[in-house]
Amino acid sequence: MSQTDMQEQLPITILADSRFSSSLKPLLTQLEMWINFQALKADWFGDEACILSFEFTLVRTIEEQVQDFKSENWVVKSGYAYSYDCKSLKTTAFIAVADLLESGVGIEQGIKQRLLDVANSVGAEHGLLGLSL
Template sequence: MQQFPMTISAAGNFSDSLKPLLAELEMWLNFQALKADWYSNEAHVLQFNFSLVRSLTDAMAQQTRETDSSSWVVAGGYAYLFEPKNLHTKAYIAVEDLLKSGTGIEREIKTRLLAVANAVAAEHDLLRLSL
């Protein structure tokens, strides 16, 4: 089975009950990119690995030990690192603040996924994805 260019997983401290939601979000995001013709040039397909994390603080602390954290873009509820040599983006989507608010969690996760994808896509003249 071929893997999607955009994958979504959850940090180890999340319940396995999230797997159906992660699969749904992954299919939705890849479908949005397909509709926007992001995959037409097979030599230039952006790859994204999203990971839902409780907080960016914990995720970024781990990254500081592994990579140069100054290369990361950190914004409202997400952080990402784009690697131009292989068109790969590693991203964290924080959910702790969303869980506390308790409303519209799925929509807000989608908004953060799109914010990362669109920020990287803008550098490659690709159409913006939307909800």
Template sequence: MQQQLPITIAPDDQFSDALKPLVAELEMWINFQALKADWYSNEDCTLSFDFTLVRSLAEKTQGLCAENWVEASGYTYHFESSCLSTIAFIALDDLVHLGAGIEPAIKMRLINVANAIAQQHGLVPLTV
């Protein structure tokens, strides 16, 4: 049986299947970064992240209780301390309008969320 990675990334249903290769690459990349930073050495403190790539945050954040979510430019997330799990939405529409450099910008948003949580647990920050 295959074990799920601690950090998952999935595109919202609004995206075509053409995004899947990039998503798979990003997921492998960020899990490797976490492995290099030794995030998985303490099994009692293994953080998990469930990232969803969305067109815009407005679509996903309606109805969410703002006090439980942290919102920044291009992403929003909620950390559940009881299970060391983070749900995050990463917006892409503003990046598409910028043109080139979409992948590095997505990586920065993933890293920003992951490091915000990691810092609370004394873990080494991830780098791009």
């Protein structure tokens, strides 16, 4: 099985905006494996009729995406924004990284926290166990 096939089967994917360097790819893969493992440990994939999927995209700032948020039902918080479609069980989310770089917070830790914040907000609607660092 190629890595591409394996990634397509994961319910939680993490991409980066096209303006980011391709050198981020190993970090994106690591984060994707990490969050899918957290969800697996918390039994998020136990009920095949209710498997949530997430498509995260790392962006420099949330403000750059603002025009998208007015057209749909978006939840916008400090550092991230997401839209959850209850029919398809799919969440589309943007995670900002510029403010993490500026604040001196460990960027990987900061991204993980934002991924969890979004996932747990949606997961709570389905009574799923919260994911943690």
